[in-house]
Amino acid sequence: MSSKVIIIDDEPLARSVVIEYIQNFPDLVVSQVCSNGYEGVKAIQQYKPDLIILDIQMPKINGFEMLELIENPPAVIFATAFDEYAIKAFEAHAIDYLLKPFNQDRFEKAIKKWREQKNNSNSEKQTKQLLDDVSLTAPQNQRIVIKDGSKIKIIPVQDIFYLEAADDFVKVFTKEGYFLKNKTMSHFEQVLDASQFVRSHRSYIVNLQQITRIDPYEKDNHVAILRSGAKVPVSRTGYPKLKAILGL
Amino acid sequence: MATSPFSVTRFRVIFSICWLIIFVDHVLLLRWFGLSWSMAIVDGAINDALLIFACLLVIMMLHYYLPQKEKYFHLLTWCLLITVIVILITKVILKNIYASNEDYIIFFNRSLWVRSSLDFLLLGCVILISVIWYNWQEQSEQEARKQDAEKLSKEAELFKLRQQLQPHFLFNSLNSINALIGSRPQEARKMVQQLSDFLRGTIKKEEHQWVTLKEELQYLQLYLDIEKVRFGHRLATSIEYDESLDELKLPALLLQPVMENAIKFGLYDTIDEIEIILKAVREENNLVITVTNPFDPETSAPKGTGFGLQSVQRRLYLLFARNDLVSTEAKENIFTTTIKIPQA
Numbered sequence: 001m002s003s004k005v006i007i008i009d010d011e012p013l014a015r016s017v018v019i020e021y022i023q024n025f026p027d028l029v030v031s032q033v034c035s036n037g038y039e040g041v042k043a044i045q046q047y048k049p050d051l052i053i054l055d056i057q058m059p060k061i062n063g064f065e066m067l068e069l070i071e072n073p074p075a076v077i078f079a080t081a082f083d084e085y086a087i088k089a090f091e092a093h094a095i096d097y098l099l100k101p102f103n104q105d106r107f108e109k110a111i112k113k114w115r116e117q118k119n120n121s122n123s124e125k126q127t128k129q130l131l132d133d134v135s136l137t138a139p140q141n142q143r144i145v146i147k148d149g150s151k152i153k154i155i156p157v158q159d160i161f162y163l164e165a166a167d168d169f170v171k172v173f174t175k176e177g178y179f180l181k182n183k184t185m186s187h188f189e190q191v192l193d194a195s196q197f198v199r200s201h202r203s204y205i206v207n208l209q210q211i212t213r214i215d216p217y218e219k220d221n222h223v224a225i226l227r228s229g230a231k232v233p234v235s236r237t238g239y240p241k242l243k244a245i246l247g248l
Numbered sequence: 249m250a251t252s253p254f255s256v257t258r259f260r261v262i263f264s265i266c267w268l269i270i271f272v273d274h275v276l277l278l279r280w281f282g283l284s285w286s287m288a289i290v291d292g293a294i295n296d297a298l299l300i301f302a303c304l305l306v307i308m309m310l311h312y313y314l315p316q317k318e319k320y321f322h323l324l325t326w327c328l329l330i331t332v333i334v335i336l337i338t339k340v341i342l343k344n345i346y347a348s349n350e351d352y353i354i355f356f357n358r359s360l361w362v363r364s365s366l367d368f369l370l371l372g373c374v375i376l377i378s379v380i381w382y383n384w385q386e387q388s389e390q391e392a393r394k395q396d397a398e399k400l401s402k403e404a405e406l407f408k409l410r411q412q413l414q415p416h417f418l419f420n421s422l423n424s425i426n427a428l429i430g431s432r433p434q435e436a437r438k439m440v441q442q443l444s445d446f447l448r449g450t451i452k453k454e455e456h457q458w459v460t461l462k463e464e465l466q467y468l469q470l471y472l473d474i475e476k477v478r479f480g481h482r483l484a485t486s487i488e489y490d491e492s493l494d495e496l497k498l499p500a501l502l503l504q505p506v507m508e509n510a511i512k513f514g515l516y517d518t519i520d521e522i523e524i525i526l527k528a529v530r531e532e533n534n535l536v537i538t539v540t541n542p543f544d545p546e547t548s549a550p551k552g553t554g555f556g557l558q559s560v561q562r563r564l565y566l567l568f569a570r571n572d573l574v575s576t577e578a579k580e581n582i583f584t585t586t587i588k589i590p591q592a
Contacts, residue, residue: 010479010482010515011420011423011424011478011479011480012479012480013423013424013427013428013477013478013480014420014423014424014427016427016431017423017426017427017430020427020430020431035482035519036519038519057416057516058516059515059516059517059518059519060516060517060518060519060544060547081415081416081419081420081423082415082416082418082419083416099419100419100420100422100423100426101419101422101423101425101426103426143547154546154547156547
């Protein structure tokens with residue numbers, strides 16, 4: 001049985017060298033080659049590949065951000081020329097990666113490793129952990145990449161009004177309404193700059209730049225009124241936190 | 249800008265004490281000449297207050313205009329002029345106050361010469377001290393700038409080293425060559441040549457060396473050719489300039505980081521094909537170079553000047569002590585970087 005492979009790299013020659021190496025594996029079929037993360041997301045949805053060979057530095061959204069947009073990402077072999085941080089992250093999570101330029105032997109080794117781990121469900125968890133880890137660092141924590149239907153939305157963090165927990169998702173509110181991101185509140189609490197974003201409530205994180213005033217609400221609670229007019233609940237534990245940061 | 253001596257507390261204290269002593273001496277002297285206490289104090293107060301005011305004025309003026317060494321006689325003229333004004337005003341005020349006291353008026357007229365020379369000397373002292381102060385300030389500022397320059401040149405060297413290696417650029421270029429070797433060996437050879445010439449250029453050229461625009465653009469072309477092989481049809485570049493500008497000078501390796509910034513910005517901020525345009529013109533006595541690249545205003549946080557541009561700005565600052573030579577502008581979806589290089 002053959003396996004489907006998708007190659008995602010923004011440099012044409014980098015793609016062609018992978019295609020060339022893959023030709024030595026009769027059971028690997030290249031379903032599609034993509035030149036950026038947008039094409040990558042589409043192709044992965046369409047072909048449901050068994051393996052993707054993924055570059056990291058790419059236009060608009062990088063390889064990690066692209067993976068975040070895919071619900072059940074397939075196995076990945078990363079290929080990068082130089083990215084100190086990414087390499088550290090790979091090593092921390094024991095994920096295989098290729099350093100460009102790589103030769104046929106090195107490529108074969110990576111494929112062999114992938115085959116060995118194929119039936120091991122652990123790899124998906126590893127990828128997830130890797131993404132969590134990577135999203136804590138610049139430039140990823142300066143923006144949030146979200147899939148909105150078939151469109152991909154890049155939201156600079158300063159454009160966020162507030163975040164609201166919604167089951168397994170987080171609603172990211174902006175001037176264009178809200179977008180769903182499948183991350184946890186505590187993840188965002190970690191990622192976002194604590195001097196700009198405060199968890200005002202168990203289910204809410206608010207952008208301080210957007211607050212116009214804080215009103216009392218019912219007995220022990222408060223509510224933050226944003227510039228947009230939106231009201232964000234402030235809990236009893238959230239209120240002192242907000243007050244401290246706003247210097248009230 | 250040098251700081252005024254009054255920004256130093258100790259100086260303020262000394263200045264005040266000196267004037268207090270001068271004032272007391274002044275009063276005692278007048279008293280010795282037989283003036284009443286009240287007259288001595290009023291006379292001393294008015295004369296010294298005006299003089300203090302004149303001193304403050306001179307110190308302020310010197311803050312903004314410090315004459316060149318060969319123009320120090322200007323200071324003498326100032327000193328003389330201000331003394332005359334101070335004495336005249338003192339005279340008018342005191343004669344008004346004691347108009348009916350003939351003895352005092354006679355005394356004042358007789359003391360005019362002594363007064364003027366004393367005021368002149370005092371004012372001269374203050375001017376001398378402030379000139380020394382400001383000169384010393386300027387010198388230490390220059391010293392600091394020199395040290396800064398040395399430090400920066402070390403940093404520049406480090407930066408140059410990093411430029412030479414530019415790991416991302418280098419490894420990706422090698423990766424492209426690796427791909428070409430299999431399919432198009434002739435092109436692989438050409439690219440090896442270009443890459444070698446480019447790297448040799450970075451090593452050979454000194455940071456402080458000046459080159460002609462022609463040389464710099466030839467070098468830049470090597471870089472662009474390599475990038476074009478890497479990015480294929482996505483990257484188009486054009487260089488527009490008149491050959492009459494060939495011989496204008498600029499610091500070596502100045503344009504490559506600017507171009508690199510534009511390419512990175514352009515290529516990684518959009519998924520479309522992009523065109524980077526470099527234009528060189530002469531404006532008055534400046535060589536003006538503009539580089540434009542597309543970007544996405546919706547998703548790009550206003551980046552200001554990236555690291556590459558910062559180093560360009562600092563280099564130009566070191567050479568010309570001007571901070572206005574690099575400017576950037578984002579308009580709709582086009583980002584423009586403008587660099588001015590004053591011509592000797």
